[in-house]
Amino acid sequence: MNDAPTIRRRGLVAAGLSLPFIRSAAAQQASGEPYVMGTLFPMSGPNAEYGEAFTRGAQLALSHIAADNMLRRPIRLQAEDSQALPQPSVVGMNKLVNVDRAVWVLVSWTASSKAVAPIGDRAKVIMVNGGAVGPDLSGLSPYFWNVIALAHLEVPVLVDYLTRHRNVKRMALVYVDDPLGDAILGQLRTELPKAGGQLVGSFSVPRAAQQFGPVAARVRQTRPDAVYIASFGAQQSQIIKGLRDNGVTQILCSYSAFSIDSVRQLPEAVGALYTTQKLDFESGDPITRRFAADFRARYNQTPVAYHANYYNAAYLFGLLARQLEQANEEVNGESLRQAMLRTRTFDLVGGRGTFDDQGNLMTQMQVNEIKGAGRTEIVQG
Amino acid sequence: MIAYLSNLATQVAIFGILAATLNFILGYAGIFSIAHAVFFGLGAYAGAQIALLLVPDVVLACIVAAAIAGGLSLCLALPALRVRGEYFVAASLGLQMVAVTLFSELKPLTGGIGGLVGIPLPTLFGVPVGVLPVALAALALILLATALLARGSFGRTLTAIRDAESAAEALGKNVAAAKTLAVGFACAGAGVAGALYALHTSFVNVESFTMDYSVLMMAMVIIGGTGTLWGPLIGTVLLLSLPAALAFLPFLPATEVGAVQQIIIGLAMTLLMIFRPAGLVGDLSRGQTTA
Amino acid sequence: MLFLQLLINGLQTGAIYALTAAGFALIFGATRIFHFAHGTAFTLAGYAFLFAWRADWPGWAGVLVAVAAATLFGMAMERFVYRPIQRHEGSFFTVFVAAFGVGIVVQNLIGLLAGRGLATVDTSLSFGTEVLPEIFVAPILWIAIGTAAVLFAALTVFLTRSHAGVALRALAQNPDLIRTYGLSANGLSVLAFAIGSALAAPAAIITAMTSGLNEAIGHQVMLISIAATIVGGIGSLRGAALAGLMLGVAESLALQFVDTQWAEAVSFLVLFAFILFRPSGIFGVAAAR
Numbered sequence: 001m002n003d004a005p006t007i008r009r010r011g012l013v014a015a016g017l018s019l020p021f022i023r024s025a026a027a028q029q030a031s032g033e034p035y036v037m038g039t040l041f042p043m044s045g046p047n048a049e050y051g052e053a054f055t056r057g058a059q060l061a062l063s064h065i066a067a068d069n070m071l072r073r074p075i076r077l078q079a080e081d082s083q084a085l086p087q088p089s090v091v092g093m094n095k096l097v098n099v100d101r102a103v104w105v106l107v108s109w110t111a112s113s114k115a116v117a118p119i120g121d122r123a124k125v126i127m128v129n130g131g132a133v134g135p136d137l138s139g140l141s142p143y144f145w146n147v148i149a150l151a152h153l154e155v156p157v158l159v160d161y162l163t164r165h166r167n168v169k170r171m172a173l174v175y176v177d178d179p180l181g182d183a184i185l186g187q188l189r190t191e192l193p194k195a196g197g198q199l200v201g202s203f204s205v206p207r208a209a210q211q212f213g214p215v216a217a218r219v220r221q222t223r224p225d226a227v228y229i230a231s232f233g234a235q236q237s238q239i240i241k242g243l244r245d246n247g248v249t250q251i252l253c254s255y256s257a258f259s260i261d262s263v264r265q266l267p268e269a270v271g272a273l274y275t276t277q278k279l280d281f282e283s284g285d286p287i288t289r290r291f292a293a294d295f296r297a298r299y300n301q302t303p304v305a306y307h308a309n310y311y312n313a314a315y316l317f318g319l320l321a322r323q324l325e326q327a328n329e330e331v332n333g334e335s336l337r338q339a340m341l342r343t344r345t346f347d348l349v350g351g352r353g354t355f356d357d358q359g360n361l362m363t364q365m366q367v368n369e370i371k372g373a374g375r376t377e378i379v380q381g
Numbered sequence: 382m383i384a385y386l387s388n389l390a391t392q393v394a395i396f397g398i399l400a401a402t403l404n405f406i407l408g409y410a411g412i413f414s415i416a417h418a419v420f421f422g423l424g425a426y427a428g429a430q431i432a433l434l435l436v437p438d439v440v441l442a443c444i445v446a447a448a449i450a451g452g453l454s455l456c457l458a459l460p461a462l463r464v465r466g467e468y469f470v471a472a473s474l475g476l477q478m479v480a481v482t483l484f485s486e487l488k489p490l491t492g493g494i495g496g497l498v499g500i501p502l503p504t505l506f507g508v509p510v511g512v513l514p515v516a517l518a519a520l521a522l523i524l525l526a527t528a529l530l531a532r533g534s535f536g537r538t539l540t541a542i543r544d545a546e547s548a549a550e551a552l553g554k555n556v557a558a559a560k561t562l563a564v565g566f567a568c569a570g571a572g573v574a575g576a577l578y579a580l581h582t583s584f585v586n587v588e589s590f591t592m593d594y595s596v597l598m599m600a601m602v603i604i605g606g607t608g609t610l611w612g613p614l615i616g617t618v619l620l621l622s623l624p625a626a627l628a629f630l631p632f633l634p635a636t637e638v639g640a641v642q643q644i645i646i647g648l649a650m651t652l653l654m655i656f657r658p659a660g661l662v663g664d665l666s667r668g669q670t671t672a
Numbered sequence: 673m674l675f676l677q678l679l680i681n682g683l684q685t686g687a688i689y690a691l692t693a694a695g696f697a698l699i700f701g702a703t704r705i706f707h708f709a710h711g712t713a714f715t716l717a718g719y720a721f722l723f724a725w726r727a728d729w730p731g732w733a734g735v736l737v738a739v740a741a742a743t744l745f746g747m748a749m750e751r752f753v754y755r756p757i758q759r760h761e762g763s764f765f766t767v768f769v770a771a772f773g774v775g776i777v778v779q780n781l782i783g784l785l786a787g788r789g790l791a792t793v794d795t796s797l798s799f800g801t802e803v804l805p806e807i808f809v810a811p812i813l814w815i816a817i818g819t820a821a822v823l824f825a826a827l828t829v830f831l832t833r834s835h836a837g838v839a840l841r842a843l844a845q846n847p848d849l850i851r852t853y854g855l856s857a858n859g860l861s862v863l864a865f866a867i868g869s870a871l872a873a874p875a876a877i878i879t880a881m882t883s884g885l886n887e888a889i890g891h892q893v894m895l896i897s898i899a900a901t902i903v904g905g906i907g908s909l910r911g912a913a914l915a916g917l918m919l920g921v922a923e924s925l926a927l928q929f930v931d932t933q934w935a936e937a938v939s940f941l942v943l944f945a946f947i948l949f950r951p952s953g954i955f956g957v958a959a960a961r
Contacts, residue, residue: 048788205932217808234886262790471947658763
């Protein structure tokens, strides 16, 4: 914990320095105007931690695309700050689409994604989400894709693991009442009885809430074996700490939102379980190994699901655009979509993934356990 | 570039309406509301529901939005009749916080935090129309109405209430009616802005109607100059175009872009207030006498 | 049993609210400046303590650093932001926007320097143990209540017995009188900001240990402080502190009766109702108009 800030700073400086490097290196290899890839992440405000993580994943993918000479033209990364809010997102998306002429925009955050989807849809720009998992993000537009498993894939895996290996019968849910929290509530209601368990209580908390002692008291009353937390950002760490400090000793679990650093570094989070798509850095898969090794070298940090997702989201552009360049087709939103629908299956970080008709990537899931000091372990692959 | 600027212009027009109407109660009647985003939200939900359930007619959406926001403005008028100054600020703050909870919980009407998606593109009597011209027309109408009302006897009553409420009452002015009307007009205007916003972005959720937005509108009015006709509009242009312009700075590393922009905006707000406390077009001498 | 547990949780939160609200009320009462950046002082104090803690400084040194950070920030706000503005125009909202701008700057600077996301001071003080069946109490509860009680006692003595304290109270009622007695209104104003901001520091440290810090934490603190000051009655320090305590308890006890998502709205409904039906607050004497 003590040296976390310095590591961060160093990582940031590295990220800043390497950006011009990507550009110049790529420019030497290829001629012509660069492709513009936009990012629309929260870069300020309470959710900026996510934006920082997302950007790192995308930056690494771009340097790999350049290093491999995948494309004839270089790629320029254009970052806009969405603040995770609809209105700034609309301004940023309009700039990316109409001024920077981006063909590929990495988006995140449910409200932000929903606000920009109509703009991208009208302009036929591919938008790829790798962070938000609300089920309402499926089918927003033919040009809106998800490279992250949406919530309905995460819950059954966890319920299965908890009931079979951890002897969990009674589960309580602490959630933010948005479409994601709602979906998880619905999933727990249907999945738990199937596995012989039951949902013994659900507690919706306002997004801005900070004190969770009283909620912990209510949670304890339901006598759960495990507590599912469906929130994100700073709040989910506060919930974990609030529950642990106030006598909730049972298993804590969640979806991929637990992947961020501030949760994995939290002492109270040790032992917490969360699902992500399959991501085994020790596996034999060369793409995953290269990603993990280069990520550690560059940012002095072990990568997590979010880094991998946005790496994949950016790398996918390289794969599709290379296909189009080789066929001498123009690279635009429509041709990229056609190329995706033709190919469907891609080798990405974490293994092979297949898109469904609506542009949702289907991957296998795994259950992770937080081991403390930023380490995690795969407990079910 | 043109499409980008047109989007920015639409947002300026919409927030211009909000700033102008807020200025009407703040600058002329001395009612310090930090709940303007509530009425913006009410209008947005009303407009969105009209477009989703009936027809996406922009005029109809605006009228219904204005009626609902104007009608519910009684929630704000009530404390305004009882208390002044800091007390009213706190009352409007309470209203704002409660409204955000209600917006998040009343899912059948507002879609909750998930919001309302797929709001169809606007039409005018069956013909597709852009939001920009309608928003500009609405802004012009509201500025015209503000100018007329401010100059007429109604405006004189309001400024009398602002400067010395008991004196105005003693002179036989109907303070309660004047305040209620002023709040009603301002909130109805905010409702219109909300309907236009919903049709413009095709998506609304509670995150656009939080206290932060009320404060942003407030800042637009104060930075431009309270109690002036053009001040709020100038404040709006400044506060919306500054972040947009900062996005064009090429040298910022991607992970620091947001923080640096926000720091510049925050500094600009503070420095402007220190060096131009009456706002950009405000009259310093007038400020001194009413302080 | 749930009731008792919620009451205990509420008291812990309420003590923190009481401290920040009292600081805000002191500043507002003495100077009539609606110090919107009070939450920023809170945030700075919390992070100052956090840095000291991470650097393995002893606890008392961390507390000193935190108090110093809040105090210096408050004094700097008075000297460099509020005073120049008030020289031209005392407009309520000019002060508001300026303070809001400072809040944005500090929040983002902290994000740049301290890293983003939640940061906590890891200590066993915040860890609750079962003292009665189903009742969990953490040592921090006694620290919070004790700190609040000691500081209020000290503050009361200061305001009623000491020369400067009496002058501070007089400043609120009649600045001209202060001048006749040859005291500096400016100096007293700085003093009010120094003491008021310092009061936010212990609350910030306790928060860093319990619910943790993030860049935007000052926002909610500010809202509660405003609410408590109004509910308590403007100008009444005792009222603000009591109202802060009450809001904390109400927010927690509400869970006995309503679903968790309504807890926050309860505080602000209380505020709204108070303004409509008892605008002078609990201890307020002056009518609102």
